[in-house]
Amino acid sequence: MPLLEVVNLTHYFGGLRAVKQYNLSIESGQIHGLIGPNGAGKTTVFNLITGIHKPSEGSITLEGASLLGLRPYQVAARGLGRTFQNMLLWRHMTVLDHVKLAHHAQLGYGLIGAFFGTPRRNAAEARIEENAFRLLETFNVAQFARQIVTNLPYGVQRRVEMARAMAIRPKILFLDEPTAGMTPEELDQMIVIIRKLHQEFKVAILLIEHRLKFVMTLCDHIQTLVFGEVIAEGSPDEIKGNPAVIEAYLGKEEVA
Numbered sequence: 001m002p003l004l005e006v007v008n009l010t011h012y013f014g015g016l017r018a019v020k021q022y023n024l025s026i027e028s029g030q031i032h033g034l035i036g037p038n039g040a041g042k043t044t045v046f047n048l049i050t051g052i053h054k055p056s057e058g059s060i061t062l063e064g065a066s067l068l069g070l071r072p073y074q075v076a077a078r079g080l081g082r083t084f085q086n087m088l089l090w091r092h093m094t095v096l097d098h099v100k101l102a103h104h105a106q107l108g109y110g111l112i113g114a115f116f117g118t119p120r121r122n123a124a125e126a127r128i129e130e131n132a133f134r135l136l137e138t139f140n141v142a143q144f145a146r147q148i149v150t151n152l153p154y155g156v157q158r159r160v161e162m163a164r165a166m167a168i169r170p171k172i173l174f175l176d177e178p179t180a181g182m183t184p185e186e187l188d189q190m191i192v193i194i195r196k197l198h199q200e201f202k203v204a205i206l207l208i209e210h211r212l213k214f215v216m217t218l219c220d221h222i223q224t225l226v227f228g229e230v231i232a233e234g235s236p237d238e239i240k241g242n243p244a245v246i247e248a249y250l251g252k253e254e255v256a
């Protein structure tokens with residue numbers, strides 16, 4: 001059974017068909033890329049699977065159980081973590097608190113423990129802080145732990161957002177343009193970080209990206225979406241040589 005399976009997903013915004021009969025099958029530990037020009041429907045696919053929009057048609061299952069009709073937090077609790085195209089971080093909060101707060105979704109000490117500092121609460125807090133630091137280290141941001149996140153460079157903020165998404169220990173992580181706005185050096189660092197994350201946590205990844213170097217280097221399998229439809233899919237080599245993909249990207253960036 002695939003980890004995540006999407007069959008015939010279709011979505012309309014009013015009269016606009018943003019996604020048409022989209023299919024996806026991801027196995028545990030796979031890195032799957034989703035590329036395509038602006039407005040192709042990539043983020044809409046994420047928002048449909050993560051419960052932000054309700055699809056007009058189609059089925060979505062994670063480990064064989066349907067995600068249809070679940071709220072975004074319920075989808076997250078099933079094991080799906082995500083980041084957003086326009087980073088969603090909490091202003092005035094430290095890097096460490098971002099990741100700790102995400103961990104709290106899984107706590108078991110209750111309100112009384114939270115007020116009175118029971119031993120169970122203290123042990124849980126210590127464990128959370130340790131896990132949070134481990135994640136911050138994976139993303140090379142531990143040195144910023146006590147700083148307010150919005151004061152930090154853009155590339156660092158992106159990595160904090162990813163660390164927060166990993167705090168729920170997802171089976172699959174959705175990343176929406178993780179390198180948007182990054183310098184070439186930051187992009188190379190991000191490749192290393194995603195490899196490390198993938199190895200360390202054995203997490204499957206669904207990656208939306210415009211930077212083709214990034215997708216081609218990291219992904220096992222790539223789909224190209226144009227006007228809501230998959231026009232080509234396959235290994236990085238198959239996608240690289242596909243004339244329809246080159247056409248879709250003409251004038252944007254070299255397929256290399």
Ligand SMILES: Nc1ncnc2c1ncn2[C@@H]1O[C@H](COP(=O)(O)OP(=O)(O)OP(=O)(O)O)[C@@H](O)[C@H]1O
Nearest residue numbers: 013016018036037038039040041042043044045085
């Ligand atoms: N909430 C919404 N309401 C109405 N139309 C929407 C909404 N979200 C997206 N769309 C439209 O659906 C289409 C697909 O948008 P989407 O954001 O999924 O594209 P994308 O592939 O992520 O593009 P980009 O690379 O620019 O992020 C576009 O025509 C967009 O204008």
Ligand SMILES: [Mg+2]
Nearest residue numbers: 042043044085
């Ligand atoms: Mg998008």
